[in-house]
Amino acid sequence: MQKINKNVVLALLSLTSLVFLLFQLYYYRFYLSQKNGAVFSKVRGSQSGEDSTRWHVVRKFLGLISSHNIPVYLIDPLILGLIDKDIEQIRSSPDGPSPECKYFCAPRDFTTFALLDKTWKHEVGLFRTAEKMGFQWLKIINKDPRLDGMDDLSGIEIPLHYIFKLASHAIHLVVFYERSGNYLWHGPLRLKQHMDRKFVPFRKLHFGRYPGAYEKPELLLVSIDDLKVQIPKNPSSFLEEMSHSRFLECRYREARAFFQLYPDDASLDAVEFRKKAKSLLHLAALTLNSLGVKFWLSSGTCLGWYRQCNVIPHSKDVDLGVFIRDYKADIIPAFQKAGLPLKHKFGKVEDSLELSFQGEDDVKLDIFFFYEEDDHIWNGGTQAKSGKKFKYLFPKFTLCWTEFVELKVHVPCETRQYVEANYGPDWKVPVKMWDWKSSPSNVQYNGVWPVDEWDDVIQIY
């Protein structure tokens, strides 16, 4: 009897395991088919029949938005990259039928489009139609940065991103806003706590990790893969722009705290200086941009942006930085043409170059040229009467866009390190007496110019 019992137990166990195993298999399959996302997408992508899903979803989406008269344009970097290769052909035959599905059939999780905020009316109807067509959608809203700089305004959160999902494909719609400084801005994609983190694999999105700043693009209506779609007229320059589009918002909250500690100078002189500095900066930006010289806010002007989101009224000049590799001989004549005569020129292109232009009423524009080394970046200074050279060292940095006095300009992304290198850990405390030869915490004595070079490296007008 005991043996029988043992057998019974064994058989029972086997049967149980069998049932269990079957269930597990079933569940595993179920689990697989449930997922459209990241982990298993590679497997699925290779299966046939998946390819056209994307094309169909894009077509449906374009139908949806055109039925609501919403102008969107394609900014998907992968597709624009493909388009860019055939751009001549696409431009020359805008209406030709496509022999094969070349662009919209590569299996991807997303296709990215852009929408200009002011071109549509935030109609709720769009989303209802979308739902009827089978789209699931997600809206990502956040504070309006155009009002962030202002004291005590509240009210509207604005939509920054939309995601429309159908079957296994999602459309990422990035909302672009026009901002002061004549540029377009898109916001970061940040999920609020209650949001569905698995709606789409957010990490793979091409837009949204950081906010970005762009020029207003010229658009071109093209027909690709039998779909009519607007694209930036020059895809390669758009892609180039995209690669360094990261935008930094000014630290308005910290600036407010700063003004609490050190009330702003509202005297007439301060108002006047700010006005002049602003127009000088606008003129300098116009001139350098037209030459294609990349520049950023440096020294006091950068500190003003970082610390108080404004020009420091007692700074008395405007400081810009330019990489020496971007130096052009045209710079001096271009500024002279713009009405800013050269005031002095120190150093030479190979070493410690620095240009100063005379703006209106004693407001000076300083352009410092920066030299890149393996582990740091530096710019030079020269004392006119003694021929002494100085060197200002900075940790390496990259450039980000920001908005300053109604202008889209570059600042070092690692602004804090930059400012701290220049002004030391006490940069938060305003200092009225500033000696450029001794006050900066990153200054190094760098020898003396040879006397025979003085005529060349110390030019004062």
Added chain:
Amino acid sequence: MDEWKPNPTVKPHKKRSWYLAWKYKLMNQRALRKLCQTGAVLFLLVTVIVNIKLILDTRKAAYEEEEESAQDYDDEMLNVEVPRHPVSNKKVLDVEVYSSRSKVYVAVDGTTVLEDEAREQGRGIHVIVLNQATGHVMAKRVFDTYSPHEDEAMVLFLNMVARGRILIFTIKDEGSFHLKDTAKNVLKSLGSQVAPFLSWRDMWTFVGKKGGEVYGEKHAKSPALSTWGDPVLLKTEVHLTSVEDAECHWPDTELNRRRKRFCSKVEGYGSVCSCKDPTPIEFNPDPLKDNKVFNVPVAVIAGNRPNYLYRMLRSLLSAQGVNPQMITVFIDGYYEEPMDVVELFGLSGIQHTPISIKNARVSQHYKASLTATFNLFPDAKFAVVLEEDLDISVDFFSFLSQSIHLLEEDESLYCISAWNDQGYEHTAEDPSLLYRVETMPGLGWVLRKSLYKDELEPKWPTPEKLWDWDMWMRMPEQRKGRECIIPDISRSYHFGIVGLNMNGYFHEAYFKKHKFNTVPNVQLKNVESLRKDAYETEIHRLLGEAEVLDHSKNPCEDSFVPDTEGRVYVMFIRMEQEADFTTWTQLAKCLHIWDLDVRGNHKGLWRLFRKKNHFLVVGVPASPYSSKKPSSVTPIYMEPPAKEEGAVAVPAVAAAEQT
């Protein structure tokens, strides 16, 4: 994964006969049995391994995905979801109402929704409207029925409240002196037994449903003229109805959804919440051909006068050529109801934390609103600035569209305003006529961005300065001799009066003096002649053709101007220097036009209409147009009354212009 468990207990029974056969067959085959056992054990092991693998896989996948979606994309700010208030399933509300000489309060379910014990304030009948389904306060009003006409406003208000709402009444101090029979009858029809007999200094509380039952009423009679009735405290219970019963059944459209949201929150907006025939909230006025102001942002400056705002936005959205997308309403303070009104019309609203006090608060609100407007619309060269207590003329945008290019091109212009300070019913005539004036009227005006950004914003009065923004803008340091363009007949109508808030509907009837254009599509005359130099030519032409009036007559008399139509007349008054407005002020007084300070002048010249004739007033000798005076004519001089009034009056003007 638990579902499978019950199954095995069933299965062996079914397999029993099969098992028995198998057992007998293999009874003696030890080796085979052993094999089977090993097989079974192996099988089990495999199951366990597969199982574990599955668990690990699933967890890993889930974890990775979590990582992917979460990192970088989390909102840095801790957005802790505020737990929503559990939907109260309570069917009964406890209501407490207190009425006395110096204090009134109303508490609903222990929450005080009204408390007023301020001295010398809040006299009269306080009315609170509750939603019959949720118990939320939908409106709060006080009608000072000790004073005349307030009872009419109350009747108007009570008539607007939807049927089924719960009404709570309580008297503070005195509420019967000017409570007329009409009002008493309305209260009676609501179920009050006491209302018809309310008398001097009685205390009274009443809770009832409009068109339904009475939940309670208490009354304390005043024993003598010099004393008040004893305080009364009414405690009662109100039974709530279901939400469906409290709502109207409008067709389900986007507009009606907005309407529904609005109507379930607030009361006192009349037919917008009518179930049967609601008034539209979308107006679709005709578009303007060649609209030059379609993309000009419109900033509506508002405070906490939602009824005003409602009326204002209705007229604004009905104006031809309006572009609702460009409208932003700036609310000074975190008031809910004005925001509800803004959302009802589908517009965008921004709230502003009040900074400073009194007129400085208004001034700071203006600054924030203007800065925000130009930030939100960085492309805009202009902004239209409106206030919540203005009616907007149907051709407001047409008027601006035809004149805005002047503001762009003529540096000597300060603004375009829709308001003519001197444009009264009896002094304005020609809707197509424009003037240049040295004063800044405000009340619906266009601001140039460059003026704001380069000049005004950087030196705008700081919060500690208790200045009026408009007075500040009129100061020579700001205006710098520039002028504003105004129409003869105003394109805006100032219906709000300080001190009379809440009863705009009623007081409208008493504020008819100012002329307001109601003609659509007026073609403006000779717009180019408004440019700086062209205007001088125009004035000289006018003076050249003008007939000089008989200066021996009294200019205040109607007979001073002949009974003609369409003629141009001129009169000369004494004006010793540029700032001498003695005679003008007296003349303005007797003509019943704006006399509290000097408005509407251009180089010592005023232009208005009398008896449908264009009527010019030139100040001699300060005005450069004095040369047009025939030598025989002696300029009229009018003595000011003994008491100097002008100086005292000016601050009052400021107050009236504000808010």
